[in-house]
Amino acid sequence: MKTGTLSIRTPEGIVFSQPLAGPVTRFLAWLIDQLCISVAMMLVGLVLHLIQMVSWNLGSALYVLVYFVISIGYAIFFEWTWRGQTIGKKLFRLRVADVEGMRLQFNQIVVRNLLRFVDALPAFYFVGGLTCWLNSKCQRLGDIAANTVVVRAPRIAEPDLDKLLAGKFNSLRQFPHLAARLRQNVSPPEADTALQAVLRRDEFDLVARVELFGELAAHFRGKVEFPPEATDGVADEQFIRNVVDVIYRARAETRMEPVAAC
Amino acid sequence: MIIDLQRFIANERPFWNELEKLLDRIEAEPDLQMTLGQLQSFHQLYERTAADLAKITTFSSEPETRRYLENLVARAYGEIHETREKQRRIFPLQWFFQTLPQTFRRHVRAFYLSLAVTLAGCAFGGLAIALDPDAKPVLLPFSHLLQDPRKRVAEEENATQNRLAGLKTSFSAELMTHNTKVSIFTLALGMTWGVGTAVMLFYNGVILGAVAVDYIRAGETKFLLGWLMPHGVIEIPAILIAGQAGLLIALAIIGRGNRAPMRTRLRAISGDVVTLIFGTGLMLIWAGFIEAFLSQYHEPIIPYDAKIAFGGVELVLLVLFYAKSGTKSPPKFLDK
Numbered sequence: 001m002k003t004g005t006l007s008i009r010t011p012e013g014i015v016f017s018q019p020l021a022g023p024v025t026r027f028l029a030w031l032i033d034q035l036c037i038s039v040a041m042m043l044v045g046l047v048l049h050l051i052q053m054v055s056w057n058l059g060s061a062l063y064v065l066v067y068f069v070i071s072i073g074y075a076i077f078f079e080w081t082w083r084g085q086t087i088g089k090k091l092f093r094l095r096v097a098d099v100e101g102m103r104l105q106f107n108q109i110v111v112r113n114l115l116r117f118v119d120a121l122p123a124f125y126f127v128g129g130l131t132c133w134l135n136s137k138c139q140r141l142g143d144i145a146a147n148t149v150v151v152r153a154p155r156i157a158e159p160d161l162d163k164l165l166a167g168k169f170n171s172l173r174q175f176p177h178l179a180a181r182l183r184q185n186v187s188p189p190e191a192d193t194a195l196q197a198v199l200r201r202d203e204f205d206l207v208a209r210v211e212l213f214g215e216l217a218a219h220f221r222g223k224v225e226f227p228p229e230a231t232d233g234v235a236d237e238q239f240i241r242n243v244v245d246v247i248y249r250a251r252a253e254t255r256m257e258p259v260a261a262c
Numbered sequence: 263m264i265i266d267l268q269r270f271i272a273n274e275r276p277f278w279n280e281l282e283k284l285l286d287r288i289e290a291e292p293d294l295q296m297t298l299g300q301l302q303s304f305h306q307l308y309e310r311t312a313a314d315l316a317k318i319t320t321f322s323s324e325p326e327t328r329r330y331l332e333n334l335v336a337r338a339y340g341e342i343h344e345t346r347e348k349q350r351r352i353f354p355l356q357w358f359f360q361t362l363p364q365t366f367r368r369h370v371r372a373f374y375l376s377l378a379v380t381l382a383g384c385a386f387g388g389l390a391i392a393l394d395p396d397a398k399p400v401l402l403p404f405s406h407l408l409q410d411p412r413k414r415v416a417e418e419e420n421a422t423q424n425r426l427a428g429l430k431t432s433f434s435a436e437l438m439t440h441n442t443k444v445s446i447f448t449l450a451l452g453m454t455w456g457v458g459t460a461v462m463l464f465y466n467g468v469i470l471g472a473v474a475v476d477y478i479r480a481g482e483t484k485f486l487l488g489w490l491m492p493h494g495v496i497e498i499p500a501i502l503i504a505g506q507a508g509l510l511i512a513l514a515i516i517g518r519g520n521r522a523p524m525r526t527r528l529r530a531i532s533g534d535v536v537t538l539i540f541g542t543g544l545m546l547i548w549a550g551f552i553e554a555f556l557s558q559y560h561e562p563i564i565p566y567d568a569k570i571a572f573g574g575v576e577l578v579l580l581v582l583f584y585a586k587s588g589t590k591s592p593p594k595f596l597d598k
Contacts, residue, residue, distance in 0.1 A: 010339055014312040015319075016332040061435035068439040072446075083289070099525065103340040107532045114539065117443075118450040118458070141453045145511055147529050153329075188328075 006137060006149055008101040016101075018151040021094045023132040026150055027125060032088030037074050041067055072113070079109045089150070099137065099147045108146040115142030171230040172242045179246045182224040191247050194220065198244050201237065213237040271327065274314050278334060281307040285337045308338040357537075358544075360588035365537045366503065367584070369510055376505035379460050380498075383467020388475040390468075395479075401472045411480035418485075418560045430554045438550030441497060445504035445542045449511070449535070456512025463505045470498070488566035491573025493553035499580060500545035507538040 007017040044066050052059025078086040084096035084104055096112070098104050119128025119140045128140035137149050172179055186194075197216055201209060217236035220243050231239065284304055288294055296304065315331040366373065390397050399408060406414075444462075451458025477486035514527040522530075556569065 008336070008339070010312060010335070011343070012309065012312055014316050014335060016315060016335050016339070018332065018336065057429060057431045060432035064432065064435040064439055068442070097336075098340065101336055101339050101343075103344045105532075107536045110536045110539075111532050114446050115450045115453060117447045118453055141450075145453055145528055146532060147525055153333075 004138075006097070006099070006151060018097065018153075020138045021092075021150040021152045022138055023129045025092050025094065025152070026132065026138075027129065029086070029088035029092045029094055030125065032091055033075065033086050036087050037070055040070055040074075044070070075113045075116075076109055079104075079113070080106055084109075093153045094150050095153060096148050097151050099139075099143075099149050104148070108148050112142035112146035112148050115140075115145050118142075170242045170245050171234060172226060172246050175226060175230055178224050178226055178230075182220075182243065183247055185223045186220070186243075186247060190219075191244075194240050194244050195248065198241055210236075213240055216240050270317070274310075277307055277310050278314070278331070281311050281334055281338060285334070285341065288341055289337075304338075305342065308335070308342055311335055311338065361537055362541045363584050363587040365534045366506075366541070369506060369531075369534060369538075372509040372513065373502060373506040375509055376459075376463055376502045379463040379505070380467040380470075380502060383464035384471030384474070385467075386464075387468035387471030387473075389471075391472045391475045392479065395476075398472070398476065401468060402476075407469075407473055407476075411477045411482045411485075415482050415485045415560075419562065434550045434554030437553050438547050441500070441546045441550065442543055445501055445546065446539065448501060448504045449508040449539055449542075452508030452511030453515070454512075455515055456509050459505055459508030459512060462508075463502070466498075466501055484566050484570075485560065487573070488560065488564075488569040489557055492569050492576070493549045493557045495573045495577040496545050496552070496580060497549035500542045500549060503538050503545070504542045507535045507542070510535055510538070 004020055004022075005017045006020055007015055009015045045063065048059050048063045048066070051062060075086050079089075079096055082090070085094070089095060096104060096109070098108065116125075116128070119125055119131070119142050121127045125140070128142070131144070132138050132140045135144070137143075139149060143149060172182070194216060197212060201213075204212060213236040217239045220240065221231070234242070281304075284307065311331060312335050315328065315335050318328050318331060387401055390401055402408060448459055448462040451462060474486060477483065510531050511528070514531050515524060517524060517527050520527055556564070556572070560566070
C-alpha cells in the first residue's frame with residue numbers, strides 16, 4: 001500500500017517515520033543537479049579551452065573524460081560525502097536513506113546511481129518516474145536494487161501565535177490540570193486541524209465557517225470536560241481558538257533551541 | 263505520560279545532545295574503535311532517546327521535537343543494528359589483487375551464463391553472414407564494418423598517412439567512455455529480470471560473430487586477429503563481466519532457490535556488483551589505450567604476428583589473474 005511515509009519499528013518497539021519524496025520533487029531536484037553539472041562543465045570547459053590551444057587532442061580527450069566522470073560521479077560523490085544529499089536534494093530538503101533505516105553504504109550509492117541508465121529510459125526518467133509512482137515506497141529501479149529510499153525533511157512553518165491569539169482571554173487556562181490533559185489527549189493531526197481552521201477562518205463562507213467550528217468544538221469538548229464557567233458563553237470559534245492556544249502556546253513556551261532537523 | 267513538558271525537555275535535552283555528539287563523531291570517523299564502556303553508554307543513550315520519542319509521539323504540539331528525536335533515533339538505530347561490515351578506507355592494491363578476482367570467482371556461474379549468451383550471439387551472427395552475406399547491412403549498423411574486408415585491408419596496409427595522427431588521445435578517451443557506458447547499461451538492464459542484459463550480450467555477440475565470419479570468408483583472418491586481439495581480449499571479457507554483474511542482479515530479483523526476501527538478496531550482492539563494474543571500468547581504460555595506440559596500426563607499421571602475440575599474452579595474463587589472484591594468503595606488500 002502506498003503510504004507516503006517510511007515507518008521503521010525498532011526491536012525495542014519504538015516506531016520512527018520519515019516522509020517519502022514523490023516523483024515530481026525528485027525530478028525537480030534532478031533538474032537542479034543537471035544545472036549544476038552543466039555549470040561545472042562550463043567552468044571546466046574554460047580551463048580545457050586553454051589546454052586545447054596548446055594541444056587540441058589532449059584538450060578534447062580531457063573534456064570527454066571529465067564530462068563522463070562528472071556526469072556519472074557527481075551524484076555518487078555528493079551522496080557519499082553529504083550523507084545522501086546532492087545540491088538539488090539539499091535545496092528540496094530530500095535525502096537518500098537506507099530502506100531499513102541502516103547506515104547508507106557506498107555500494108548502495110553506486111548501485112542506485114549506475115542504474116540511472118535504465119531509469120532514465122526512454123527520456124526524462126520516464127521508467128524511473130513510472131516505477132516511483134507505482135511503487136509503495138516511491139522507489140525507482142535504482143532504489144529498489146540498492147535498497148534505498150528518498151525521504152523528505154520538510155521545514156515546518158511556525159504559525160505566528162502571538163499575532164493570531166493576542167489580546168484574547170482564554171478561559172481554559174484557568175484550569176491548568178485540565179489544559180494539560182487536553183494537550184495529552186489531542187493527537188497531532190487533530191491539533192493541526194484545529195490550527196488550520198483558525199489560520200484559514202477568513203477564507204470560509206460564513207455558513208460553512210459556523211458549521212465547521214461547531215463540529216470542531218463538539219469534537220474537542222468531548223476530549224476533556226471543562227467546568228461550565230470555562231465554556232459557558234464561549235462561542236464555538238472562540239473555544240477552538242482557546243484550544244489552539246492551550247496546545248500550541250505551551251509548545252511555544254517550551255520550545256527548544258534550534259536543533260538540526262536532519 | 264508527560265505532565266510537565268517543559269521540565270521533561272529540559273531534563274532530557276543533555277542526553278539527546280550527548281547522543282548527537284557521539285553520532286557526529288562516529289559518522290566523521292569511520293575507523294573509530296569504541297571501548298566497552300563507550301559502547302554501553304552509546305546503547306543506553308539510544309534506548310533513552312528512543313523511549314523519549316515514544317513519550318513525545320503522543321504530544322500533539324511537538325512536531326519539531328518529535329522530528330528531531332526521530333532523526334536521532336534513526337541515526338543511532340542504523341549504527342547499532344547495522345550488521346554489514348563497516349566500510350573502512352580502501353586499499354587499492356588489496357582490492358585489485360584479492361577482492362576483484364575473488365568476487366569474480368564467487369559468481370563465476372553468472373560469468374559462464376554471460377559467456378554462453380554472447381557465444382550464442384556469435385554463432386547466430388556468424389551463421390547469418392555465412393548463409394546470407396546480403397544481411398550484412400542489417401547485422402552491422404556501423405559504416406566502417408560494411409566495407410569489403412579485402413578492400414579495407416588493402417587501404418589500411420597501403421595508407422600513406424597516419425589517419426589518427428593528432429587524434430589518438432581523444433579517440434582513446436571516446437572509446438573508454440563509450441564502452442564504459444555500454445557496460446554500465448548492460449549491468450543496469452539486469453533489473454529487467456536479466457532480459458535486457460541478455461539482449462545486450464547477444465547483440466554484442468552477433469556483431470562480433472558477423473565481423474569475424476566476414477573477414478574469415480574474405481581470407482583476412484590474420485588481419486582480423488591482429489586488429490581485434492590486442493584490445494578485444496580485454497574489452498570483450500570486460501563486457502562479459504558487466505553482463506555477469508547484470509545477471510547477478512537478475513538472479514537476485516528472480517531468487518530461484520533462495521527464500522530470503524528480494525530486499526535481502528539484493529543487499530547481499532550489491533557490494534559484489536560494484537566490485538565487478540569497477541573491475542570492468544579498469545579493463546576498459548586499458549582496452550581504450552590499446553585500441554587507439556596499437557590496434558589501429560597494421561602492417562607494415564606493426565607486424566600482425568607481434569600484435570597477435572601481444573593479444574595472446576594479455577589473454578593468458580587475464581585468465582591467470584582472474585583464476586589465480588587472491589587464492590593464496592596475501593603477499594606482504596598487500597598487508598594493511
